[in-house]
Amino acid sequence: MDVIRHHYWDLLAGFGVSLELTLLGFVGAVVLGTVLAVFRVVPVAPLRSVGTIIVEFFRNVPLLTLLILVVFGLPDIGVTYSLFTSAAICLALSGAAFVCEAVRGGINAVPVGQAEAARAIGLSFTQCVRFVILPQAFRTMVQPLTNVFIGVALSSSLAAAVGVAELTDRAHQLTLRYADAVGCFLASGVLYLTLALAGATGGGWLERRLAIKR
Amino acid sequence: MTPDRVLFDAPGPRARRRIKIITVLSLLALLLVAVGALWQFSRHGQLASDRWQPFSQTDYIRFLWVGLEGTLRATAISAVIAFPAGALLALLRLSLSRPLRHVATAYVELFRSIPLLLLIYAFLLGLPRYGFNLPIFWKLVIPIAMVNAAVLAEIFRAGVRGLDRGQAEAAAAVGLRYWQSMRLIVLPQAVRLVLPTLVAQLVSLLKDSTLGYVVSYPELMKQANDLTVYTHLLIQTYLIIAVVYVLINFGLSRLANLVERRLRRRGVQGPLAAPPGATDALGIAAHAVPFDARPID
Numbered sequence: 001m002d003v004i005r006h007h008y009w010d011l012l013a014g015f016g017v018s019l020e021l022t023l024l025g026f027v028g029a030v031v032l033g034t035v036l037a038v039f040r041v042v043p044v045a046p047l048r049s050v051g052t053i054i055v056e057f058f059r060n061v062p063l064l065t066l067l068i069l070v071v072f073g074l075p076d077i078g079v080t081y082s083l084f085t086s087a088a089i090c091l092a093l094s095g096a097a098f099v100c101e102a103v104r105g106g107i108n109a110v111p112v113g114q115a116e117a118a119r120a121i122g123l124s125f126t127q128c129v130r131f132v133i134l135p136q137a138f139r140t141m142v143q144p145l146t147n148v149f150i151g152v153a154l155s156s157s158l159a160a161a162v163g164v165a166e167l168t169d170r171a172h173q174l175t176l177r178y179a180d181a182v183g184c185f186l187a188s189g190v191l192y193l194t195l196a197l198a199g200a201t202g203g204g205w206l207e208r209r210l211a212i213k214r
Numbered sequence: 215m216t217p218d219r220v221l222f223d224a225p226g227p228r229a230r231r232r233i234k235i236i237t238v239l240s241l242l243a244l245l246l247v248a249v250g251a252l253w254q255f256s257r258h259g260q261l262a263s264d265r266w267q268p269f270s271q272t273d274y275i276r277f278l279w280v281g282l283e284g285t286l287r288a289t290a291i292s293a294v295i296a297f298p299a300g301a302l303l304a305l306l307r308l309s310l311s312r313p314l315r316h317v318a319t320a321y322v323e324l325f326r327s328i329p330l331l332l333l334i335y336a337f338l339l340g341l342p343r344y345g346f347n348l349p350i351f352w353k354l355v356i357p358i359a360m361v362n363a364a365v366l367a368e369i370f371r372a373g374v375r376g377l378d379r380g381q382a383e384a385a386a387a388v389g390l391r392y393w394q395s396m397r398l399i400v401l402p403q404a405v406r407l408v409l410p411t412l413v414a415q416l417v418s419l420l421k422d423s424t425l426g427y428v429v430s431y432p433e434l435m436k437q438a439n440d441l442t443v444y445t446h447l448l449i450q451t452y453l454i455i456a457v458v459y460v461l462i463n464f465g466l467s468r469l470a471n472l473v474e475r476r477l478r479r480r481g482v483q484g485p486l487a488a489p490p491g492a493t494d495a496l497g498i499a500a501h502a503v504p505f506d507a508r509p510i511d
Contacts (some may be wrong), residue, residue: 041221043233046241060463062421065435065456072442073449077258107220115220125221133220150327157329161428168332172339181340189328196327 003180004187011184014170015191021088021156021166022195026149028092033099040104051100058097063155066090071162087159095152102144106137139210146203153195167191265450274441281437282458288355288423288433293416295359300366301401307371310392318367325364333357334425354431358422362415369411373404410474417463424459434458 004011039051058066070086081089110133118132160169171188175181225233255261268274306318325333337353348356377400385395405412426433432440438455442448 042236043222043225044237044240046237046244050244056464057460060417060460060467061456062424062435062459064421064424064427065452065459068427068435068439069449069452069456073452076449077254077260079254110220112220119223129221154327154329157331160331161425168329168335171332172335175335175339179343181336181343185332185336185340188332189324192329192332193324193327 003174003178004183007174008187010170010174011167011187011191014165014167014188015195017084017164017166018153018156018168018191019195021084021091021159021164022149022153024088025091025095025152025156028088029095029099029148029152030145032092032096034103036096036100037103037107040100041107055097055100058094059101061094063090063094063158064161066094067158067162083159083162083164087156087162087164091152091156091159094155095148098148098151099145102141102148103137105144106139106141107133109140110136139207139212142203142207142210146199146206149199149203150196153199154192157192260449265447268445268447269450269454277441278434278437278455278458281432281434281455284426284431284433284437285420285423285435288351288358288426288431289416289420291351292355292358292362292423293419295355296362296366296419297412299359299363301370303363303367304370304374305396307367308374322364322367325361326368328361330357330361330422331425331428333361334428338429350429350431354423354426354429354433358419358425362419362422365418366412366415369408369415370404372411373408374400376407377404406477409477410470413470413473414467417466420459420463420466 036051036055039047040055042048067087067090070081070090071083074080114132114136115128118128123131156166157168159166160172163169165173167188171184174184178184252261259265303318303322306314307322309315309318334354334357337348337357341347381399381403382395385399390398423433424435427435427439430436434455438451442451445451
């Protein structure tokens with residue numbers, strides 16, 4: 001436990017990096033995923049196919065493979081980002097595939113009659129999407145989006161495998177240097193648990209806020 | 215039902231013309247992106263045939279094949295451990311004894327909320343200090359099974375909860391005991407209800423096996439890494455194995471879809487007819503709450 005007392009600052013700094021990665025990755029995933037969802041629903045065949053291919057690729061490729069491809073592979077064609085940026089990009093890309101499915105699922109769950117009624121009373125496409133479809137779709141999207149957030153938070157640990165100094169990496173380094181293994185892993189486990197629980201609690205709160213009160 | 219039924223009316227003549235124009239423009243844009251990417255590759259000499267040719271040689275293929283075998287072995291063995299363990303955890307969580315319920319709940323919540331890599335490092339560096347030095351294969355497989363058992367337990371439990379209560383009530387009414395009704399009535403139907411999600415979870419197990427790279431177990435990622443040390447064909451090797459992973463996982467997802475369609479044809483449809491894959495965010499220790507997911511396609 002002495003190691004934790006002397007190096008808690010180290011672990012907390014790592015937690016900060018993990019948090020940053022998670023937030024950047026999640027926000028990036030939501031933005032990219034929404035764009036992909038737009039690609040997949042517009043009545044333009046090539047955009048649809050490209051959207052489908054991108055989603056299937058990033059949903060099925062293991063994150064570690066993606067990370068290593070971006071960190072070690074892309075410099076070969078002259079595309080180089082810092083380790084942190086690479087990790088954030090990879091998290092955003094793999095999260096985006098799941099966000100896209102969540103957005104599409106949310107839109108799907110809106111009864112067709114709602115949109116037909118909106119068009120029948122003369123709302124334009126933008127108004128229809130903004131006032132009728134999205135508010136209802138968002139309600140069903142909260143749960144899957146919460147899952148994506150927690151997924152991104154836990155996956156951010158894989159950045160340690162390519163050398164980003166985040167929580168898992170710091171715990172790893174401390175264990176290599178000092179004898180106290182259990183303490184480091186317990187402490188970082190608790191930090192991850194907090195992050196995941198915070199995500200789940202936030203999602204639950206949002207879901208209750210958005211629920212229709214009858 | 216496709217989203218465009220919700221979002222768009224049937225297009226008229228003007229809308230059809232506009233769609234045609236946008237189609238042509240987007241094709242041009244996509245072509246531009248593709249040409250740009252290829253140009254970037256060729257500018258750095260990565261398209262040269264001597265950088266791709268080696269992958270048609272048998273010794274290269276055999277080297278990667280060993281990795282693929284390792285990946286499949288790790289995935290299969292962790293599935294063999296994780297599925298029964300997940301089912302057991304779900305049963306404990308549903309059992310009548312309060313302490314057992316609490317223990318199972320604590321396990322599930324804990325292992326769904328810590329990253330697999332942290333657990334693997336604990337097995338790799340932590341446990342040997344206390345005299346637990348397992349072979350490398352088990353340092354990879356046991357953490358994968360531990361984490362995925364928690365996720366699978368939630369899927370099994372969702373199946374039991376998604377089943378019509380009348381089934382258990384009828385079983386009780388004809389005089390079956392709790393475990394009898396579980397074994398004979400509830401579980402067989404519950405498992406069938408979540409079968410597509412269970413198959414889709416194999417994707418997550420396969421993805422997790424890439425962490426063999428960290429423990430130096432010769433699976434596909436590790437073999438690819440070793441290959442690049444000698445050949446320096448980084449982007450080629452990793453692109454190829456990325457495609458291999460995508461193909462296998464895509465096949466598994468298709469299998470899950472197939473299972474779901476067959477079950478639906480036979481009339482098995484609960485609130486759980488969830489899209490495979492939609493429930494496992496990133497496939498790594500995701501918080502599967504399948505009963506809230508909705509069909510997508």
